[in-house]
Amino acid sequence: MKLKSLNKMLNIKNVSISVLIFFIYLNLLPAQSVPYFDGDRAYKHLQTQCGFGPRYPGSEGHGEMIKLFTNFLPPLCDEFKQYKTPVIHPMHGDTVLLSNFLARYNPTVEMRIMLLAHWDTREIADMDTIKENQNTPIIGANDGASGIAVLLTLAELLANNPVDIGIDLLFVDGEDMGVSGVAGSYGLGTKEVSPLLPYPRPTYAICLDMVGDSEQEFLMEYFSIQQASHIVQQVWDIANELGYHQFKRKFGIPIEDDHRVLFNHTGIPAIDIIDFNYPNKDTNYWHTIEDTPDKCSAESLQAVGAVMTELIYLENWRHK
Numbered sequence: 001m002k003l004k005s006l007n008k009m010l011n012i013k014n015v016s017i018s019v020l021i022f023f024i025y026l027n028l029l030p031a032q033s034v035p036y037f038d039g040d041r042a043y044k045h046l047q048t049q050c051g052f053g054p055r056y057p058g059s060e061g062h063g064e065m066i067k068l069f070t071n072f073l074p075p076l077c078d079e080f081k082q083y084k085t086p087v088i089h090p091m092h093g094d095t096v097l098l099s100n101f102l103a104r105y106n107p108t109v110e111m112r113i114m115l116l117a118h119w120d121t122r123e124i125a126d127m128d129t130i131k132e133n134q135n136t137p138i139i140g141a142n143d144g145a146s147g148i149a150v151l152l153t154l155a156e157l158l159a160n161n162p163v164d165i166g167i168d169l170l171f172v173d174g175e176d177m178g179v180s181g182v183a184g185s186y187g188l189g190t191k192e193v194s195p196l197l198p199y200p201r202p203t204y205a206i207c208l209d210m211v212g213d214s215e216q217e218f219l220m221e222y223f224s225i226q227q228a229s230h231i232v233q234q235v236w237d238i239a240n241e242l243g244y245h246q247f248k249r250k251f252g253i254p255i256e257d258d259h260r261v262l263f264n265h266t267g268i269p270a271i272d273i274i275d276f277n278y279p280n281k282d283t284n285y286w287h288t289i290e291d292t293p294d295k296c297s298a299e300s301l302q303a304v305g306a307v308m309t310e311l312i313y314l315e316n317w318r319h320k
């Protein structure tokens with residue numbers, strides 16, 4: 001009786017140890033294989049873009065960005081594409097040439113994640129409280145450069161730490177040419193590139209927009225919940241687990257961003273990571289001349305980059 005009970009105890013102990021080892025394995029294996037996302041590097045990418053000045057179609061900075069993408073991205077990825085499409089400018093009716101760029105990793109793999117961000121900046125600061133500023137082009141440190149800064153850093157990180165799943169990094173032009181309040185006049189680059197995207201198409205997509213605010217707060221955006229609630233859940237779970245509690249478990253307002261346009265034109269489940277209260281509920285630098293690098297931080301870019309990195313390498317581990 002005593003012996004049996006001892007055996008029983010030992011068995012229980014063995015089971016507990018196995019369970020413990022299993023959980024340690026589950027928790028540590030992905031963590032060990034997740035590379036470090038460098039927020040300072042991302043912030044440098046943000047500064048470089050802002051150094052080009054405003055980057056709306058036709059501007060000098062727009063041309064500099066095209067050079068940056070075509071020089072920087074091809075050595076880092078397996079397949080690089082540039083899509084040039086002329087569009088009618090919704091504000092002034094002339095024809096402008098948009099360039100969307102796609103950097104693909106493992107281009108034939110079915111399981112793939114797309115990360116997208118827009119690289120153009122708004123031609124006018126039409127939300128500026130000072131009337132004289134409202135025709136001035138914005139620098140777009142947060143609205144434009146921040147999402148691209150994370151994507152450029154991820155492009156380098158993926159080149160140095162290869163994955164087996166497919167990754168599509170989409171750098172979108174012509175997001176911010178819209179006429180305020182006119183539906184369909186924003187997200188023109190995504191609309192143009194949607195029918196041209198190669199197969200296999202992404203399993204899901206995550207859009208990064210206005211992710212660099214130094215007073216960061218992300219709400220669960222309305223269309224994202226509608227289009228891909230499981231992805232929102234997964235991203236927010238990862239963020240909170242990593243200690244990034246600026247990813248709030250609160251619902252946000254609907255925002256017609258590139259994730260909406262992509263979903264409407266391709267059916268790819270897509271979410272938006274966006275902090276629209278820039279910097280907070282009382283003040284907003286969105287579409288004003290105040291959208292400059294000093295309002296953004298390396299720490300904020302780091303948070304978003306680290307969450308995206310964790311997601312990519314977790315998915316990679318799951319699909320091994």
Ligand SMILES: [Zn+2]
Nearest residue numbers: 122143176287
């Ligand atoms: Zn904008």
